[in-house]
Each structure stands twice: as structure tokens, then as C-alpha cells.
Amino acid sequence: MPKRATLAMVAQRAGVSVATVSYVLNDKPSGRIPESTKTLVRRAAADLGYTPNVAAQALRTGKSRVVLFIIPHLPINFTIGEMMTEIGSQLDAHGYVAAMLTTGERKLDLASTVHATSPAAAISLVDLTPEEHKLFASRGIAVVETAFASLDKQGVWHRQLQRAISHRQIEHLVERGHTQIGWAQPVDPRLIGLANMRMAWAKEAIKSYRLKPPVVQRFALKGAEADRAIKAWRAKGVTAVACYSDLWAMSTLEAARRAGIDVPSELAVIGIDNIPLTEIVEPPLTSVSVNMKRNVEALIADLLASIADEPQLTHDIEPMIKFVKRGST
Amino acid sequence: MPKRATLAMVAQRAGVSVATVSYVLNDKPSGRIPESTKTLVRRAAADLGYTPNVAAQALRTGKSRVVLFIIPHLPINFTIGEMMTEIGSQLDAHGYVAAMLTTGERKLDLASTVHATSPAAAISLVDLTPEEHKLFASRGIAVVETAFASLDKQGVWHRQLQRAISHRQIEHLVERGHTQIGWAQPVDPRLIGLANMRMAWAKEAIKSYRLKPPVVQRFALKGAEADRAIKAWRAKGVTAVACYSDLWAMSTLEAARRAGIDVPSELAVIGIDNIPLTEIVEPPLTSVSVNMKRNVEALIADLLASIADEPQLTHDIEPMIKFVKRGST
DNA sequence: CTGAAAGCGCTTACAG
DNA sequence: CTGAAAGCGCTTACAG
Numbered sequence: 001m002p003k004r005a006t007l008a009m010v011a012q013r014a015g016v017s018v019a020t021v022s023y024v025l026n027d028k029p030s031g032r033i034p035e036s037t038k039t040l041v042r043r044a045a046a047d048l049g050y051t052p053n054v055a056a057q058a059l060r061t062g063k064s065r066v067v068l069f070i071i072p073h074l075p076i077n078f079t080i081g082e083m084m085t086e087i088g089s090q091l092d093a094h095g096y097v098a099a100m101l102t103t104g105e106r107k108l109d110l111a112s113t114v115h116a117t118s119p120a121a122a123i124s125l126v127d128l129t130p131e132e133h134k135l136f137a138s139r140g141i142a143v144v145e146t147a148f149a150s151l152d153k154q155g156v157w158h159r160q161l162q163r164a165i166s167h168r169q170i171e172h173l174v175e176r177g178h179t180q181i182g183w184a185q186p187v188d189p190r191l192i193g194l195a196n197m198r199m200a201w202a203k204e205a206i207k208s209y210r211l212k213p214p215v216v217q218r219f220a221l222k223g224a225e226a227d228r229a230i231k232a233w234r235a236k237g238v239t240a241v242a243c244y245s246d247l248w249a250m251s252t253l254e255a256a257r258r259a260g261i262d263v264p265s266e267l268a269v270i271g272i273d274n275i276p277l278t279e280i281v282e283p284p285l286t287s288v289s290v291n292m293k294r295n296v297e298a299l300i301a302d303l304l305a306s307i308a309d310e311p312q313l314t315h316d317i318e319p320m321i322k323f324v325k326r327g328s329t
Numbered sequence: 330m331p332k333r334a335t336l337a338m339v340a341q342r343a344g345v346s347v348a349t350v351s352y353v354l355n356d357k358p359s360g361r362i363p364e365s366t367k368t369l370v371r372r373a374a375a376d377l378g379y380t381p382n383v384a385a386q387a388l389r390t391g392k393s394r395v396v397l398f399i400i401p402h403l404p405i406n407f408t409i410g411e412m413m414t415e416i417g418s419q420l421d422a423h424g425y426v427a428a429m430l431t432t433g434e435r436k437l438d439l440a441s442t443v444h445a446t447s448p449a450a451a452i453s454l455v456d457l458t459p460e461e462h463k464l465f466a467s468r469g470i471a472v473v474e475t476a477f478a479s480l481d482k483q484g485v486w487h488r489q490l491q492r493a494i495s496h497r498q499i500e501h502l503v504e505r506g507h508t509q510i511g512w513a514q515p516v517d518p519r520l521i522g523l524a525n526m527r528m529a530w531a532k533e534a535i536k537s538y539r540l541k542p543p544v545v546q547r548f549a550l551k552g553a554e555a556d557r558a559i560k561a562w563r564a565k566g567v568t569a570v571a572c573y574s575d576l577w578a579m580s581t582l583e584a585a586r587r588a589g590i591d592v593p594s595e596l597a598v599i600g601i602d603n604i605p606l607t608e609i610v611e612p613p614l615t616s617v618s619v620n621m622k623r624n625v626e627a628l629i630a631d632l633l634a635s636i637a638d639e640p641q642l643t644h645d646i647e648p649m650i651k652f653v654k655r656g657s658t
Numbered sequence: 659c660t661g662a663a664a665g666c667g668c669t670t671a672c673a674g
Numbered sequence: 675c676t677g678a679a680a681g682c683g684c685t686t687a688c689a690g
Contacts, residue, residue, distance in 0.1 A: 004444065006667060017677045022669060032675065051444045055393060056667035058384035059682050065445075066426070071417070076410020084413070085400060088429035097395070097428040097446060100417035115333065115380045116394075117426060223611040251609040257586065258611055277606075280580040282552040282587055335683060346661045351685060361659065385683035388666050661690085666683105674677085 005048035014044035021045070025052070058118060066117045067091055067303070069098045070110075070124035074190055077247075078275045079289070080125065086296040087123060094304060096120065111135055121307050123299070127193075142306035144299060157298065157315045161290065162194075164317050166201035168288045169242045169270050174209050176268060176329055178240035181206055182233040183214040184248040186221075195244045198272070202242055214242070221247060226255035230267075234259075239267060240329070246271035246278060246287055253281050253328065268329040274322060283327025294320045334377035343373035350374070354381075387447060395446045396420055396632070398427045399439075399453035403519055406576075407604045408618070409454065415625040416452060423633060425449065440464055450632050456522075471635035473628060486627065486644045490619065491523075493646050495530035497617045498571045498599050503538050505597060505658055507569035510535055511562040512543040513577040524573045527601070531571055543571070550576060555584035559596075563588075568596060569658070575600035575607060575616055582610050582657065597658040603651060612656025623649045 011018045016037065024033060024041040044050075058064040069087065076084070088098045101113060103126060110132050121142040128136075128145065136143045146158055173181055183202055186195050199216065206214055215236045217229035230252070233241060243249035249271030253263060261267050263283055271278070274289035298315040305312050340347045345366065353362060353370040373379075387393040398416065405413070417427045430442060432455060439461050450471040457465075457474065465472045475487055502510055512531055515524050528545065535543055544565045546558035559581070562570060572578035578600030582592060590596050592612055600607070603618035627644040634641050 007669095008667080018668080019670080019677055019679095020675090023676090026669085028670085034675075037675085051441060053388065053447075053667050054445055055384050055387035055447065056682090057669080059382065059388050059666090059684085060668045060670090062682075064384060066428075069429070071414060073414065073418075076405060076407065076414060078405065081405020081410045081413075084410075084429065085402065085405060085431040088400070089402075089431040092430060092442070095445070099395075099426040099428055100398070100413065101421060102414040102418040112380060113421070113426075116383055116424070118382075118384065221605060221609045223609060223613070226609070247606065247609070250606070254609055254611065276550060277576065277579070280550045280552060280555070280576070280583055282583065284552070336685095337683080347684080348661055348663095348686080349659090352660090355685085357686090363659075366659085382683050385666090386685080388668085388682090389684045389686090391666075659690105661688105663688095664686095666685095668682090670680095672677105672679090674675105 004053075005045075005050040006053070007050075010041065010045045010048055010050050013048060014041045016041060025050075062118060063120050064118045065096050066099045066119045067096045068101055068113065068117065068119040068122040068124075070101050070103060070122060070126060070128075072126045072190070073103050077245075077273070079273050079292070082292045083125075083296065086292050087300070090296050090300045094300065098123075114139065114141070121303050123303065142303060144303050144306070146299060157317060161295065161317050161320055162197065163201045164321055165272060165288050165290065166198050167205040168321060168323055169272065170202055170205035170209070172270060172286070172288075172323070172325070172329060173240045173242060173268060174211070176240070176264075178268060179211055180237045180239055181211065181214045182229075182236075182238035182241040183216045184229065184241055184243040184252055185216055185218045186244055186248060187218050188220065191244070198244055219248075219251070221251055223251075223254065223258070226251040227258060230255040230259050230261065233267070234261070241267065241269050243269065243271045246273040246275045246285060249285055249287070249328075250277065250281060253285065264327065264329050270329050274324055278324075278326060281328075286326045286329040287324055289322045289324075291320050291322045333382075334374075334379040335382070336379075339370065339374045339377055339379050342377060343370045345370060391447060392449050393447045394425050395428045395448045396425045397430055397442065397446065397448040397451040397453075399430050399432060399451060399455060399457075401455045401519065402432050406574075406602070408602050408621070411621045412454075412625065415621050416629070419625050419629050423629065427452075443468065443470070450636050452628070452632065471632060473632050473635070475628060486646060490624065490646050490649055491526065492530045493650055494601060494617050494619065495527050496534040497650060497652055498601065499531055499534035499538070501599060501615070501617075501652070501654070501658060502569040502571060502597060503540070505569070505593075507597060508540055509566045509568055510540065510543045511558075511565075511567035511570040512545045513558065513570055513572040513581055514545055514547045515573055515577060516547050516549050520573070527573055548577075548580070550580055552580075552583065552587070555580040556587060559584040559588050559590065562596070563590070570596065570598050572598065572600045575602040575604045575614060578614055578616070578657070579606065579610060582614065593656065593658050599658050603653055607653075607655060610657075615655045615658040616653055618651045618653075620649050620651045 007018045007021050011021045021041050024038050054065050091098045124145045215238050219225035219229050241252055249269050252269050256263050256267050271285050271287040274287040278285040336347045336350050340350045350370050353367050383394050420427045453474045544567050548554035548558050570581055578598050581598050585592050585596050600614050600616040603616040607614040
């Protein structure tokens, strides 16, 4: 196989120095190099199929094209999975590589990984500790926290998006004429941070319609626990249940069927996430979710701006929300 | 902050040359360096908290510590998600970094990514094309295909593991006294490769018990389609259904309930994967799955052996299988 | 057994 | 506007 093209080879072919090639390809001392030289260089690079050696770039600059991607040690659900793949492919399109790092039960040794990879940035689906933040800050590494990270610590639009999703759930139930709403909450401590935020936003939305506060039921994903929740909701006159996620909504649907309660005429149910399973149940589940492609586009835009030390853009929340009305409401 | 330790700093502290430090730390010309020198060097490295600069290593050797991790553009289910995180954390433990690469609808430009990252190895959850294999082979990059890759192309133990799981499904149903078994098959073309293998193994197992061939029903994850499947199974005297995965099993359970068929007394159902949702249904779903930790340990062992050009180890399949009997059988 | 030195492929002050 | 050259931190023949 032919030797891989280097800057020097491009320089020779273009009849200029390696310095000039580097300047042109990196568009560096902007406006100082004439168009004619640029064309020459670019053609030579294209002819040779030149791609930079990232190791050499990293060694020279002290920064790699690696973006650390910190993932919680949870069962990866469809939504997180979608986010992971979307982040991976969008970073790839920008010439970055997403390096997966899973937080185990034990504390993650972030310092040594940061040392070993010299990442350009980090995306974390979990909260980082103050020390970890300090670690990144001291090396000038851009950080974005999202998903399972505490939403109150996040940038404005992440928070607004999650809030809008919760509001959308309630808005839909109110439009369908419900006045006493229930809320299905998990008990798993790993989910509770996000779940508490969602519940708070749901309460906020319900209050804005001047309705009574929701009847909250907490349960794990076991049939018997959902059965108890159903009983409690019925006893308190609840006609519609907004759920922390589709899994709790499905559990609620199952329990309703076991109790002989018709959905949606006696009890409406709405979830969050739009997982593929929404259609296996009868009736299929109404749900609200994030348009992950758009969401990640915004996230990556923020990250790239942060890497380049440019000001953050503003993002329109509305197109990031996907609402699908199905039979359960 | 203090400057990061380099080989030169370690050498100075130990009172030896950088060459010696490199030899000791990489354990290279084995047995040529006296223990006393080694101890000296190792202590100096530890004192300084030395970690090698991977960019410099990569530049020098032409090989990075990156392992390309090629992921299908599918909704990531729990099993794939678990595999991804497990692979990520185990590679990390061995000093490698898992770089996610998602295959989009369009063809993946693997060549440029390989060029850009000079990976030490690649793990692919999908089949690679002959050209892609050639690309890796020409650069001496170790490759492991697994999960969604066609199992007949895989190494012996991957295949045996998947086969054993399918056999275990059938074995359990036979033990419970069933003689006419049904099989639930997906229609999604992205799943059909793996699904066909599983079905073939199930048929093989059924034949080994001298039972009639299974009644195969193909359906998407929609309630109405599963309803049709149930009807067909009942019409042919099926008393137990083995399913391609837990999702199809859950869909089957739902359809059985709608048809007023009792599970398991009138119809037993068994899945594959042991997803967290197995317990939200009544009765909870019996399932067989891979013990992902063990499975990935074997996979990584193969990969490391391949990178080091060492002979492959053999692996015991039995501990990689997890069978959980629940109420549905 | 150990060290001096070349060189991997870049980027970037600096000189002209 | 362009080029010569240093140097990032390693590994590894090679010499002693």
C-alpha cells in the first residue's frame, strides 16, 4: 500500500513549504495568503488524499480531537441509546471522536483518563463533582452536562426543553378535559434527580391551569406496586395520569387493565420518551419526547463554540419537542 | 498547575536515560535490565505520577490506543446498551479508549476514520464489507465482529453462545412438558439476520427432542399483528411460544391477555434478553440472556490477544448464560 | 546492561 | 507573503 500522505508531501507537490501548507489547510493567519497559493495547496492535498495525522497534531498542540463522553452506569434505555449514537455520529461529522467512559459503581478515575487522552472537550450525562469540574477547568477543557445531570445546573435551554416537555404532557391532558391529574414517579435513586424535576414542572403546569395538585404515586417497575398506585389514584378521583417516563406509563397501563379500568375513557395515561414499545400495548401510548437529532445539534453547537471560545448561540426549543397522540389519551 | 511528567523527567529523577525508562516501563528487552534499575525507575515514575503521552506514543509507533467501536444505526435496546457500556469500561481498564462510530443510513466512511485515528483494533456490532475487512487487514488492525453481525461469520464461541441461548429456551419449554411450540419472529430487515439464526437454532433444538417443527409467526411490534399471531398459534395447538426477543415476548403476552388466554396455563411464553421490563407484566416474563460482563471479558481477551499477535484463548460458554425463570412459563 | 540520537508529522514563533 | 527550524514526547535501532 502507498505511504500515507504527509504535510511534507503536499508541500513538495504544491511547490511551497510545509509551513504554508499548514497555514492554508488550517486557514490560520487569515487573509494573508493569496487565493492562488491556497488553490495550489488545496489541490495538491486533494490529489494526495491528505488527512492530517491526529497524533502529530495532538502532540504538537497538546489537544486531541477526542471528546470524552461520560455515561452513567445504568441500563441504557432507548432514549439514552439514541442520544449516544446521535452524539457519536454528529461529533464524527465534525472530525471529533467520541470516547466512551462509563462511570462504574466505584468512583471514576477521570484525572488519569484526561491525562491519557488530553480531550478537547467532555460531554457528561451525569453530574460531575466540583473536583472534576476543576480538573477540566484547569486544562481549559469545555464541558457540557446533560441528560441525567441535575437540570438546575444546566444551561438555560436544556432546562427549558425538559420543562417544556413536562408542560406539554399536562397541557394535553387538560385539553382532553381532565381536572384531577395523577403523577407516576419512580423510586430508583439513580433516576430520582430527573424525576423530581419533571414532577416539579408538572405541578407548576397544573397550578397554572388552577387545578388541584396531582396525586403522586411512587413505585418500582413491578406489577404489584403499580396495582397499588392505580387503587390510590382511583380512590382520589384521578382521571388521567402523567408519568415520569414511558416505562412507568406502560406499567400503569398494565395495572389499569388488571383492575378492569378502561383506558382512556376511565383513565388516560401519558408518558415521556416515545420508546418503540408504545405500540405493543392496547391502546397504544401517547407520549412526548425530545427530537434527539435537533437536541444534539444544539448541544454540539454549544460544545464547538465553547472549544473555539466563541459566544454561545441561542436555540429554539419548539422544534426539539416531539408529541405523538396515540390511543391512551 | 505543575507541568505534566514526561519520560525525561522520570529519567532525570531516576538518574538513568530516557531509553532505559522507556524499556523498563514497557517491559521491552525482557530480562536484560536488572531488578534494581527497574525498581528505581518505577519509583521515580510513581513519584511523579507519570502517565505516557498517548499522542507521542501514537505518533512514534503509528498505532493509537483507540479501539473503533462500530455501532448500527438502530434504536439501542437494553442489551446493546449494556454491551456498549461494558465494552467501554473494560477497554478503559486496559488503557484503551472506545471511539464510537455509528453507521448511518448512508455508507460509513470508515477509511477516513481509520486514517484519522490509526486505531489499534476495531469492534463491530455489524457486518463489515469485504472492502472494510481489507482496509483493516492491510493496516494490521485486529477486528472483532459481534452482536448484529452475521453469526456464521464469527469465531466459534460467539456462535456457540448464541446457539446455546436458543437451545436453552427450547429446553426449558420441553422440560415444562410442551410438545407443540410456536416461534415469534420479527419482520424488521435490520433484525432479520440475527432472528433467522435464532430461529434456525430453535428448530434444531426442537428437532433434537423429536417434536414437530415450530409454528412460525412473523410480526412487527403492533398490537393487531400480535393478535393475528396468537390466533394462528391457537388454531395449530401451540401451547408455548419461544420468542426472538423479550420485546416480541411482551407483545405476545399482551395479545394473549386481549384474547383471554391464560399465561402460562394455556400458553407459555419465553423471551431472550432479560430486559428490565420483564417484571412489569403479569405474569412476569421468563427469559434467557447473555451475562454481558463475562461475554465482553472474553471478547476483549480475544481482541487483546489479536493486538498482541498472541494465540486466542478458549472460553467456557456456560457461565456466559443467564436464565431466569419467571411466571410466564 | 545503558545511553545518545534520530525521527514520527505536525504547528508556530521568528526572520526575511 | 513565505520558509527554515525548533520542538511536542515518545520508541528503537545502534553503538559502546
